[in-house]
Amino acid sequence: MTDDAHGTAIRVERPAKTLRELALDKVREAILNGYFRPGDRLVERDLCAQLGVSRTIVREVLRHLESEGLVANLPNKGPIVAQLNHDEAKQIYEIRGALEGMAARLCAEQRNPAIADALDKSLEDIRNSYRDKDMAGVLAHTSSFYQTLFSMVDRHIAWGVVNLLTVRINHLRSMTIKTQNRDVQGPVQMARIVDAIRRGDGEGAYQAAMQHVASASAIAQAVLSGRQPID
């Protein structure tokens, strides 16, 4: 009661994540950073030992990652780290294009200068990270750029979908941003999105966002084919 009367503005953000959430993050992270490789078996009892938690937790975590698409469950064999093929990667980029394009269009139609300003800030962070060869930073700030795109027009569900799909192509992302010229081309393409938004040009923003994803997809396909992109 008294608490409610005082509002919840300064409520401390409970760091009290459950053990399950902690374990989930750990395992997801382990898959994303390559500690577990695609195709690796994820033996429940081994994970219990490695994580120091009970099987209950491990099983829930595996189920969760399964629904995220990071883990596949072979019948009568058990869970393995999911493998992504060319085609699926392409489909994921395509979906991102559709949704990010949609969000970009909505941002442009909002005619709110604060949006473009916020995006510019993320873009600046990305450029700095490229300059410092901080590739983890590039990824993080790129995510932040897109999160801004979605959250500025209150599309948190679409952002959730994009985010969910993005983790599955995480390793591709880290490879595409390292390819030749991407440090220049990437930001240039993203700046086009911001420009269109600032102009209030919905269709232009849509096209620019689509094009950015399309070029990332092309690079990813090249990487997956084992050859470097022609550029």
Place this chain on the structure above:
Amino acid sequence: MTDDAHGTAIRVERPAKTLRELALDKVREAILNGYFRPGDRLVERDLCAQLGVSRTIVREVLRHLESEGLVANLPNKGPIVAQLNHDEAKQIYEIRGALEGMAARLCAEQRNPAIADALDKSLEDIRNSYRDKDMAGVLAHTSSFYQTLFSMVDRHIAWGVVNLLTVRINHLRSMTIKTQNRDVQGPVQMARIVDAIRRGDGEGAYQAAMQHVASASAIAQAVLSGRQPID
């Protein structure tokens, strides 16, 4: 060995779903058909008793449904059936529009008459179901229509996303298809999609698909506001 030598053509499709999958389907179905209403608490031990399975299973099922967005987990209170507000429903329809529009465009660009034929067949099923006042059939065949749209161009990931989002607005779907004139308007709009695909008109197919979802969304908003649509 001998089995493999004979191929796998007649392999029996394992009905051997795990207990967990069975329970998952049961609970999901119970939520979708309204046995559990939005906001209802889902007490683990009660579910154990009702389903006749252990807490292990129930917990995994609840986690899974949580990641599907059908169940929400209140900290220190436990899981409840997720409630969908206006805005989220609108967002989901919007995403469906973007993805179904994308799929429709791809179908049109395929220039394969078989696609339009297959869609026409689903459309016929929908009309028949409407005629017989078989609303469950309408929903099923509508899903089948869209599944065709995605699977004909091998976009199973996008279909998965649409499917995932669709269960969350299931109750809205059953209400929208029952509104006045929807039995005529719905099929007419879908026929426009098929026509555009048959003509190879990608942009037209995209627009038609978007429009179909948009009108469903508008009806849903009206239903959510408590009033019937003006039509």
Place this chain on the structure above:
DNA sequence: TACCATATTATGGCCTACCAAGATTATGCA
């Protein structure tokens, strides 16, 4: 030696029982 049938092991699916901690409700006393 080659081969087949039988243990053994590894592992997932599933269960019961238990404890701790937080929230809620009941209870009893001043």
Place this chain on the structure above:
DNA sequence: TGCATAATCTTGGTAGGCCATAATATGGTA
């Protein structure tokens, strides 16, 4: 009546065990 304390409910988490199946090792026989 009002407040503090106790009982209860429920989830988070643990431990350990049972069973079924698949893969692997083992050993005996032709």
